Amino acid sequence: MQPARYDLESRHPGWPSHLGPLRVAAGTVELRPIRLRDAGEWSRIRLRDQAHLERWEPTSPGPWQERNSFWSWPSQWLALRGLARRGQCLPYVITVDGEFAGQITVGNVIRASLRSAWVGYWVSSTVVGGGVATGSVALVVDHAFGAAGLHRIEATVRPENEPSIRVLSKAGFRKEGLFQRYLDVAGDWRDHFCFAITAEETGPGLVRRLIDAGHAERA
Ligand SMILES: CC(C)(COP(=O)(O)OP(=O)(O)OC[C@H]1O[C@@H](n2cnc3c(N)ncnc32)[C@H](O)[C@@H]1OP(=O)(O)O)[C@@H](O)C(=O)NCCC(=O)NCCS
Numbered sequence: 001m002q003p004a005r006y007d008l009e010s011r012h013p014g015w016p017s018h019l020g021p022l023r024v025a026a027g028t029v030e031l032r033p034i035r036l037r038d039a040g041e042w043s044r045i046r047l048r049d050q051a052h053l054e055r056w057e058p059t060s061p062g063p064w065q066e067r068n069s070f071w072s073w074p075s076q077w078l079a080l081r082g083l084a085r086r087g088q089c090l091p092y093v094i095t096v097d098g099e100f101a102g103q104i105t106v107g108n109v110i111r112a113s114l115r116s117a118w119v120g121y122w123v124s125s126t127v128v129g130g131g132v133a134t135g136s137v138a139l140v141v142d143h144a145f146g147a148a149g150l151h152r153i154e155a156t157v158r159p160e161n162e163p164s165i166r167v168l169s170k171a172g173f174r175k176e177g178l179f180q181r182y183l184d185v186a187g188d189w190r191d192h193f194c195f196a197i198t199a200e201e202t203g204p205g206l207v208r209r210l211i212d213a214g215h216a217e218r219a
Pocket of ligand 1: 163
């Protein structure tokens, strides 16, 4: 017997969804579900931005050129789409003025009495320093605590990654501690700070706070 439609939907409240628009210094930021046809732009940007991205990303087998080729996107898209359909992640593309500009993913979604997940992100080198990551984190966290029904979002970041630490601090995350030799990044086990935020800490919402602080405007 087919489950009722509401049963299917309620397995993953808040997905699929489009978030934004939000205007930041770099342009108008929107978040939308990843698509198979993102292969071209995803690959073009990531091949060009190897130096900007590789030292912060989890170690994977094979050379960067291979892992980020046009033909490696379909399997990644399929895996993320499968997790999204099972209610385990919310995988978004970040667009700036309608153009592909990065990814932000809410992953390892756990429900029941934990209602927790992590957030991870990267943006194209052409828009760094323009508030895109901070705006995207604010949009996604408000959604995670709203329609998606979560309670806690965690982010882990290497102590050397000053731009990302700044993003999390500006968005309102709290530093909880240091995970030693936590993750295999760029070929070795790296310490990571753990940052987190819970629904009670967001007040009027992270987007509202960014706007009130003059870092963003409603588009
Ligand atoms: C980290 C990253 C997502 C930031 O994206 P972004 O869109 O540039 O972020 P924002 O513009 O919202 O904020 C960046 C902040 O870091 C600051 N910053 C940049 N370089 C810095 C540095 N070397 N030291 C300290 N602060 C720095 C910027 O000035 C800005 O703060 P401000 O608004 O107070 O001026 C982007 O650099 C990236 O994709 N890096 C590679 C992948 C990565 O590190 N992902 C995160 C893994 S945890």
